[in-house]
Amino acid sequence: AVFATTLDALMLFDADQNFVEVNPAACELLGRTRDQFLQLRIRDVMQHPEDFPPLWQAFITTGRAEGEHMLVRADGVPCRVEYRSVANVLPGIHLAAVRDISARHAAQHEAHLLQQQLRDLTGRLHSLQEEERHRIAREVHDELGQLLTALKLDLAWSLRGLASGRL
Numbered sequence: 001a002v003f004a005t006t007l008d009a010l011m012l013f014d015a016d017q018n019f020v021e022v023n024p025a026a027c028e029l030l031g032r033t034r035d036q037f038l039q040l041r042i043r044d045v046m047q048h049p050e051d052f053p054p055l056w057q058a059f060i061t062t063g064r065a066e067g068e069h070m071l072v073r074a075d076g077v078p079c080r081v082e083y084r085s086v087a088n089v090l091p092g093i094h095l096a097a098v099r100d101i102s103a104r105h106a107a108q109h110e111a112h113l114l115q116q117q118l119r120d121l122t123g124r125l126h127s128l129q130e131e132e133r134h135r136i137a138r139e140v141h142d143e144l145g146q147l148l149t150a151l152k153l154d155l156a157w158s159l160r161g162l163a164s165g166r167l
Contacts, residue, residue: 003021003023004023005023006023007025008098009022009026009029009098010022010095010096010097010098012089012093012094013041013042014093015094017041017056018041026098029073029079029081030045030071030079031073031074031075042056046069046071046072047072059085059094062087064085065083065085066082066083066084066085067082068081068083069081071098080101081098081100081101082099085097
């Protein structure tokens with residue numbers, strides 16, 4: 001009952017890497033019927049079957065395996081999964097629990113892109129603020145320079161007037 005109702009894909013396979021049993025969640029995950037699964041080997045559902053031999057050897061040697069991998073659904077669409085496998089749950093029969101993490105991976109990727117965009121926008125904001133500071137400084141410098149020049153001219157005019165006795 002647990003095997004049939006768990007939400008994670010459960011797959012039993014033999015020493016020849018043939019599937020011997022799968023639960024409904026496995027069928028749903030990879031878009032295959034139980035009968036279709038039972039005619040496949042593990043490498044038949046892997047996106048990169050060439051990566052499988054060293055993984056299999058490590059699994060057989062240690063009796064356990066876990067990690068992430070890309071599987072391929074029946075329609076050819078890749079699916080990122082995390083898995084945990086245990087060897088010899090029954091003599092010569094191995095178990096893998098597989099969970100689809102495609103949505104989580106896509107969300108993490110999206111979050112990374114958004115963080116990068118936020119960093120870019122923050123950098124642009126700092127650049128704009130610095131440009132605005134320079135613009136304001138130039139305006140203040142120019143206006144202050146004009147005022148000081150006018151004040152100097154007025155002062156010079158006043159001093160000439162005082163010196164000539166007209167003021």
